[in-house]
Amino acid sequence: MKTPEELVARFREQGYKVTPQRQLIFRLLNGNTAHPTAETLYEVAAEQMPGISLRTVYQTLSELSAMGEVQHIDLGSGAVRFDPNVDDHHHVVCSTCGVVHDVYVNQTPLQFEGDVEGFAVHSTRIVFSGECAQCAHLSA
C-alpha cells in the first residue's frame, strides 16, 4: 500500500474526497501487519474517532481494494482479512489463536501435475496452517 500521503493524492486525483474517516483508515492500515478484519479495524478506528460507522470502514476498504492498495484474504474462517502488503507473499495461520503472519516462498512458480491441460495460472496462494510458538508454549 502507498503511504497515507500518497493515498491522499491518489484519492484526490480520482475525484474522491479526502475525509477524516478515510485518512484515519489510511493511517491505521499503514504498516499494519495484523491482517485485520473490517470489524477489528472499525473497533480501533472508533477509539480515535467515535461515531465513525462500520459501513464507512467497509466502504473505504472496498475502494482501496479496487485500487489495488489492499489485498483481501479469505482464510475460510469467518470474516475476510485486509492486507496492506500487496507484495507477492503468503501466510501462516495459527489454528489455535488465529494469528496470521506474512511469509515469503522463493521456489515459486511452483510446478504441479494433474489433469489441467492448458490452464493459465495467474496467481498462487499458499496458506500454511499449524501452531504458533506462543500457543505451543501455552499448551506445553
Next chain:
Amino acid sequence: MKTPEELVARFREQGYKVTPQRQLIFRLLNGNTAHPTAETLYEVAAEQMPGISLRTVYQTLSELSAMGEVQHIDLGSGAVRFDPNVDDHHHVVCSTCGVVHDVYVNQTPLQFEGDVEGFAVHSTRIVFSGECAQCAHLSA
C-alpha cells in the same frame, strides 16, 4: 474417501444408521472430482431421491467430514466445496467459470521465510488461480 460399501460398514460400527439418504450421498461422492457444494450435491441427489432434504445433505457431509472421509475446501467464493479426495493435494481454480481441479505438487514441504520463529506447520494449502483451457478458448 472409502468406498460406499466401506462407509456403510464404518457408519454401522459408529452406531449410525445406514439410511437410503446416506447411501445415496456416499455413491454420489464416490470418485466425484467436481468438488461440489452441498447445494449442488443436493440437486443431483434430489433427482434420484425426490424429497431428500438439503438439511440431510449438510448433515451427512458434516458426519463424513468429522470422520475425515471428505475434506471441505473454502475457496472464498461463496459456498464451501466438499472433496472426497483426502490425499495430500492442491487445487487450480478457474476465475472465469469456477471449475476446480486437483493438482499434485511434489516439492513440498515448501520452504519459507518470515517472522515466524517456532511456528509448527501442520498443513499446507495451495490454490492456483487463473483461466482454464475452455474459458481461454471462448474468450479468444
Next chain:
DNA sequence: TGCTAATCAACAAGTCGTGCTAATTAGCAA
C-alpha cells in the same frame, strides 16, 4: 416387534457483507 435414531418440513437465527433511504455534514472547485 419396539426402541430410538433419522428424516422431514418449516421456520428461525447467526455471521458476513451489501443495499437502500433520508437527513446531515463537509470537501473542494469556482
Next chain:
DNA sequence: TTGCTAATTAGCACGACTTGTTGATTAGCA
C-alpha cells in the same frame, strides 16, 4: 465565500450460506 455534490450516518433490510430447533413421521436394526 458560496454552492454543488459527495460522503457520512443511523437504521433497517436483505441475500448467501450454514446451523439450530421443534414436532411429527418414518424406518433402521437389535
